[in-house]
Amino acid sequence: MHIASVTRHVTAERVTQQARNVLMSLDDMRTAGIRYLIRDNAGYFTEAFDAVFTVLSARVVPILPARPA
Template identity: 80%
Template sequence: MHTAGIRYLIRDNAGYFTEGFGAVFTGLGARVVPILPGVPRMNAIAERWVGSCRHEAIDRVLITGERHLRLIVDEYAAHHNEHRPHRSLGQRCPDDVGTPEPPAADDRSRVVGRDRLGGLIDEYAQVA
C-alpha cells in the first residue's frame, strides 16, 4: 500500500472500527480522527466532497494509475477551493471567504474562461 500522502484517517464511531483497525493506520504514520459524537454532519460534509469529486471529475476520466488519480483529485481540489461557488458561502469559494463581493457584471464587463482537467471543468472570471 502506498501511504506517502496519507496523513489522516477520518472515520465515524461505528463499532466495527476496532482498535486493530486504527493501529494499522497509526503504524503507517496516519493520525486516526474519529468524527465527534455530537457532530453527525462532519461525515456528511466529507461524503459530499467525495461525491462531488467523483461526479464532476473522476467518473468522467479513464484513470490510468495512482499518479494520474492524484493529479485529477489535486486539480479538482484546487478548483473546488479556489473557484467553485458554494451556496452556503454566499456564492464564494472557500479561499475567498472574507473578501469583498465582486462588482456586478454590466455591459462593459469582460469575462475570460479557463479550462481545467483538459476542458472537463470550465471556470469563468470577470475581468476589469
Template identity: 45%
Template structure:
C-alpha cells in the same frame, strides 16, 4: 454507506476518499460488516497503495463500532493519524457524505441492485468513472486522475448510458506556434 437490494437486503459499502485529489476507492461490499472485516479491508488498502500509503497524514472516520482499535492500529502503524468524527456531526466528514450522495444520485438509485457481487461490479465501474471521467468543480472541471495539461472531450457511455465518460486529448498549441522538427 449502505445500499438496499431489490430483494430488500441491506448491503454495506466501505470506501476511502483521498481529499486532496477527490479520488475514491470502493474497497468492499458485505451484508454483515464486522470489525474484523473492516480491519482486513484497511490492510488491503495499504497494500494496494504501496508507497503512496505513506503520503496520508490523516484518516477521518465516523464513530461506528466497526472501526475498532485494530482498525486504527493498521493506519497508526503506517504513520497516519486516525481521527474519529465528533458525535452526531455528519458535516465533519463532508467530502465522504457528498460522495455518498453523488454515488446514490448518479448510480445506485437508478439501478436495481440484486446482490453483493452486482453492487461490487456497479461500484467498481462507477468509481472508475468518478476517478477518470467525471468532472469535479473543485478540480476545475477535471476528474481526479486527469493530467492538468489535457483538455477533456466527451467520448463514451458507462453502465449502458447511465453515465457519460470523458476521454482526454493532449493540449495543442495553435498551428502557427507548433514546433516542427528541423531538417539538416
C-alpha cells in the same frame, strides 16, 4: 479516497482486513502520503483498525456522531 468492498454484515474483522487490503494495493510512495484517517465512531472501527493506519504514522480522527451534517 478508496472504496473497499460493501456488505450488509459489517464486522470489525472485515473492516480491518479491508483496510489492510487497500494499503497493500498502494505503493510505498502513496502510503507515505497518508497523514490522516477520518472515520466515524461506528463500533466496528476498533483499535485494530486504527492500528493499520497508525503504523504508517497517520493520525486517526474520529468524527462526532451525525457529522458531517
